[in-house]
Every structure is written in C-alpha cells, then in structure tokens.
Amino acid sequence: MTENYTSLYGEHQKAGASFTDFGGWQMPLKYSSELAEHHAVRKAAGLFDLSHMGEVWVTGADAAAFLDYALAGKLSAVAVGKAKYSLICNVDGGIVDDLISYRLGDEKFLVVPNAGNAATVAKLLVERAAGFDVVVEDVTMETSLVAVQGPNAAAILLTLVPEDQQALVTEMKYYAAAYVSINGQDLLLARTGYTGEDGFEIYVPNADAVALWQVLMENGADQGLVPAGLASRDSLRLEAGMPLYGNELSVSGHAYSAGMGPVVSLAKESDFVGKAALAAIKESGDGVTSGRKLVGLKGLGRRAARGHYSVMKDGAVIGEVTSGQPSPTLGYPVALAYVDVAHAEVGTQLDVDLRGKAEPFEVVALPFYKRQK
Template sequence: MTTLRSPLHDEHVALDATLVDFAGWQMPVRYSGDIAEHQAVRTGAGLFDLSHMGELSVRGAGAADFLDFALAGRVSAVKLWGAKYTMLCNEAGGVIDDLVIYRRDWDHFFIVANASNKDRVVTELRDRIGAYEATVEDVSAEIALIAVQGPLSAQITGAMCELGEDDIAAMKYYSGANVLLEGGIHAFVARTGYTGEDGFELFVGADEAREVWQLALKYGTPLGMIPAGLSSRDSLRLEAGMPLYGQELDESTTPFEAGLGRIIAFGTEANPRGDFMGREALAKVKESGVAKQLVGLVGEGRRSARTGYAVTDEAGNQVGVVTSGVPSPTLGQPIAMAYVPVSMAEPGTVVGIDVRGRREEMTVTALPFYKREK
C-alpha cells in the first residue's frame, strides 16, 4: 500500500523532523524533542500538522435527521457554527470511531474522523442513509488541517487573519467561523483541539497548506511557538485524559466503559429522541452497568507503564491492561490509562503493573491528570 504524504511534507523535511508511518501516512513524530514540544504547548504554543485526519462533508435537507440516527449524539441540537464530540457505534454499542462534527450550515455538517478509520466511517455512514435526504462526501484529499495549540494560540491565530481576528477572540470553545487569512486565504477555524489547552484548528485547501504553515510560523515563532509532532500530541492528550482510538476505544468497548456515557443522547419524555444505531444495546449497558472501567493511574517510581502492560491485583493476578502510558512532562511522574474491574476503579486503589517482569505499584486517580486554568 502506498504511504500518503501530507501537503506539508517538504516543510517537515526542511525542519529535519523525524518522520514515521502513521495510519498509512508519513507524518512528523518530533522536531526538536518530545519534552520541549510538549512544554511549548503547555506554556506558549505548538504548531501541528494534522492533515492525515479524515474530513467528510454531509449535506442535504435530511442531514441533521440522518446524523441523529447514524451517531450516538444528538447532532440536530448543534447550533450553527457549533461543534460536537460524538461517536459512530455498531449495533452492539461498540465504538467504530470517535468524531468531531461541525455545523457549517443548517443542511451542511463537516465531520473529522481518525485517519485509520476514515474509509470505514464513510462506508458505515453511507450504509445508514437509507431514505434520508443526505449525501456523504469524502473531502479529505482537498483539505489540510493545521492546529495552533497552547495559551498563546488565540493571539497567534488572530494575528494570522486579514478578516476575522475579532471572531477568533470572541470564539467559544467547540465553535468555529469562516475567516480570511493574510494573503487572501479562506479558512474554516474552530476552537477545538486534542491537547487539553486552548487551541485552534485551521481547515484550509491542501494547495494552500504551506502558505498557512509559514504564516503561523511568521506570527508564532517570535512568541516562542515551535512545530510539534505526534509524540508530544500523544503525551498532551494523555495528560488531559483524552481517549485515543485503537487504545482506549475500539469496537469491543462501549462509551460507558470509557467513561463517556454522557455523549449518548437517549432523549427524555419532554424531549424525546428517535431511534439511533446501537440504542438498544447502549440502553441495556446504561441500565445494567459495566464490568470494566477506564481509569487513570499515577506512579511514584521512574518506570513507566506502557500500552499492553498487565494490570494486576495484590495476588499478582492480571485484572486489566494498560491502554496508554508515558512519563508525564507536566507532572513529573509516570501516568497511564487502563481498563480495570469496576471493583478496582475507585480513586486511591493501588494496583500492580507488570513492567518487564517486575511489579510496579500505581494508584488509581480520577481523570484528567491535568486540567488547564480557564
């Protein structure tokens, strides 16, 4: 299979980035270093290329009703220019992908899917259209996604605008706007991200990606912003307690087990909701409860838990598995997320982690590990 390249590939090569194969794409995993990039986002700003993500356009008079049926969240309730985190579930309630959906018009929605799942998401959505008056178009090849993340992101993104700087400053979290960037470049900008910090994601034409990247550097570099790769994005999202598909989320896991049952809209007697894919199975899980739960783990030693490491009880029996783990640059100690039995999910519970044959103790803690100051 051919490895895809971002429209910004040459920029990454010029910056001497370490490039890796990721979900079928050659993407930068780091530039100056994981810790430096992580800390730049926490204290100032980092610049990310996310052009590997999938972008889908859903249009039609029945688009809102269709997405209400196809997805776990109530998409029709999203206001114009609003955004929503939701999931595409199977009939058993398992997660096919987690998505961010933007309402660009009353009959136009824009969906961002994970790169590894994009083709599956397109197929699933098209299969669910039925009689709804709606179309699903994969526009990923036409779009580049560039993110400015960190406490200085509003200042930097606003400076990039020829028209729309006031919209950037006034934009609320999980909303978006059309702006005109310097040089006459049209962009859809959303106050969203995957780092736990304030941040903006800029959707621009793929043929204008290099100009936008350079424009971000023009205004961000004097303020200390640096390019950041996928490695720091992973440690940032883990500190923020954000799940990653393929690690915390998959088709054998329901949103309730991942601690995300709140995103499922069943409706109320006063505000009923129609049927949606996976409703019956998810309703049963909500009523009966779950056997396992995603939790945060914090260690006091220097050895970190990693994906796939066994979680053990006092007797050394495996009771769960680590889904993600890193030494936290912000907290200065090992952190991890893992699925454990509900009986061991209470904060303060001590569990063992099998780190290359040696037991390391970690303590269950509430997620997220890190939460930015408003």
C-alpha cells in the same frame, strides 16, 4: 496499505522531522526533541499537521436527522457554529470511531473522523444515508488541517486576521467554529484541539496549506511557536486524559466502560445505529457496576507503565494499561487503563507489572493535567 503524504510533507522534511506511519500516512513524529515540543505547547505554542484526519461533508434537508441516526449523539440539538464530540457505533454498540461534527448551517455539517478510520466512517455514512435527503461527500484527500495549540495560539492567529474579524477569534468559545479570513483567505477555524491547551484547528485546501504553515511559523516565531509532531501530541493528550482510538477506544469496546456514557443520547426520539445494544449494555451495568472501566493511574515510583502491561491487585491481574508514559508537565508517570470496577475507585492502590516487577500506582481522577484559564 497505501502510503499517503500530506501536502506539508516537504515542510516537515526541511524542518528535520523524523517520520512514522500513522493510519497509512507518513507523519512527523518529532522535529528535534519531543520533550521540548511538549513543553512549548504547554508554555507557548506548537504547530501540528493533522492533515491525516478525515473530513466528510454531510449536507441536505435531512442532514441533522440523518446524523441523529448515524451517530450516537443528538446532532440536531447542535447550534449552527458549534461542534459536538460523538461516536459512530456498529449495531452491537462497539465503537467504530470517535469524531467531531461541526454544524455550519441548518443543513450543513462537517464530520471529522480519525485518520485510520476515515475511509471506514465515510463508507458507513454513505450506507446509512439510504432513505435520507442528504449528500455525503468525503473530501479527506483534498483537505489539509493544521492546529495551533498553546496559550499563545490566539495571539498568533490575530496577526493573520483582519481587524474587523479579530473578535471572531478572541470571543470564539471552545467547540465552536466559523469562517474567518486568515492570511487573506476565508478558512474554517475551530476552537478545538487534542492537547488540553487553548488552541485552534484550521481547515485549508491542500494547495494553500504550505503558505499557511509558513506564515504561521514566521508570525509565531516571537511567540515561541515550534512545529510539533505526533510524539508530543500523544503525551499532551494523555496528560489531558483524552482517549486515543486504537488504545482506549475500539470496536470491541463500548461507551460506558470508556466513561463516555454522556456522549450517548439514548433519550433522543430517533433510533440510531447501536441504540438497542447500548441500552442493553447500560441496563446490564457493564463498565459501571460490573466488568472493567477506564481509569487514570498515577505512578508512585519513577518507572512508567506502557500499553498492554498488566494491572494487578494483590498479585492478581485485574486490568490492562492502554496508554502510559512519564508526564513531562507533572514529573511522574501517568497511564490510562481498564480495570475491574471493584478496583476503579479513586485512591485505590494498584500495581503494574513492569516486565516482571510490580510497580505501585494509584487510581486518580481524570484529567491528570488541567490548564489554568
């Protein structure tokens, strides 16, 4: 696999980051303490480099109709300036990726797939565009993405936005986006994130990414802003009950067992790739009345479950952990796991096999953590 470096790699080196491969990119895992970075995002703010994510423009007269066909959600119903979380599926209903699409004009969308799936998603969109009046343009390698996440995120951004545009920031709703002048440049700003906190994501050309990163760090210093890596991003998203592709989501899984039935728009008039298969899966009850479904588990002891550990009921294996670790915010272990639907009800007492020892867990409602608004 080709090793890619974001435009901010040098900034991460200067900040003392430890790196890890993620989706073929060398990404900062942590800078000093992943625990300190996690708490900074919950209490103040963290700055993330997300430039490994994909960016694919879909433009043209048929853009909305095309995305209705290519994705499992009804993108034509999204208002300009809003975003929608959706899935791209194969013909069998398997999840190829989960992604966010921003509608920035009647005929203009930005589709943002995950890092490891960006090339696959771009290729599929090009293939599925046959017969539609659209242009699909993959600009992943030209685009950087930084995220300011935490309760102080808006205050930090306001130091870089002209006075006549500050209301665009303060009044922007969750899952909305607009072009805003940030540090003197018109950049796409979205009120989205993957941490369970308030926050923003900023799309910036590679050539301007370093200057943006540096001014955010400088202006955010008195607001407690710290650079944050993938380790804290993972613990933050887990507390918020957000699935990660490759852990909770995969091409061998489907929306209903993952608890994403509402994301799939079977009612929309147009056909979409995987619609027939997903309709049959829904009819069968798989992941709802049979099979396994994704649940949250709260540890009743001190030891944390990890991915691929077996979940048990009365000594019998009834599931598998997909993600798990101690929750820095809550002070007890949390995990996501697929378990047999018969044992998926909130309050059910289960065990996780922690290397030969049964550790008690309880099924709880998601998310584990929800910020106070």
